[in-house]
Amino acid sequence: MEMTLLNAQVGREYIIRRIDTDDEELDSFLFSLGCYSGEPITVVSRRGNGCVVSVKDARYSIDGQLARAIVV
Numbered sequence: 001m002e003m004t005l006l007n008a009q010v011g012r013e014y015i016i017r018r019i020d021t022d023d024e025e026l027d028s029f030l031f032s033l034g035c036y037s038g039e040p041i042t043v044v045s046r047r048g049n050g051c052v053v054s055v056k057d058a059r060y061s062i063d064g065q066l067a068r069a070i071v072v
Contacts, residue, residue, distance in 0.1 A: 005051060005067040008043045014072035016041055021069040033060055035070060 008014055016039050019030055034056035035041065044052040049064035062070075 002071050005041070005043055005053065005070045005072060006064060008072055010043050010045060013040050013042045015039070017071045019069055020071050026069065030066065030069070034058070041070065041072065
């Protein structure tokens with residue numbers, strides 16, 4: 001069963017399976033953060049409709065749209 005970061009458990013490391021978006025600019029933005037297939041990612045905390053994630057030794061606050069696009 002596939003899930004997105006919106007459904008991911010806080011504190012657990014996941015491997016990004018794919019980025020599910022039709023927006024090339026959004027794809028490029030996520031890639032620049034280190035969010036791409038095969039990369040480990042951890043949800044550090046939830047904030048509103050988004051979350052704080054840890055990827056490539058950095059933390060980022062992402063909104064619900066971005067969290068839905070990252071399939072783990």
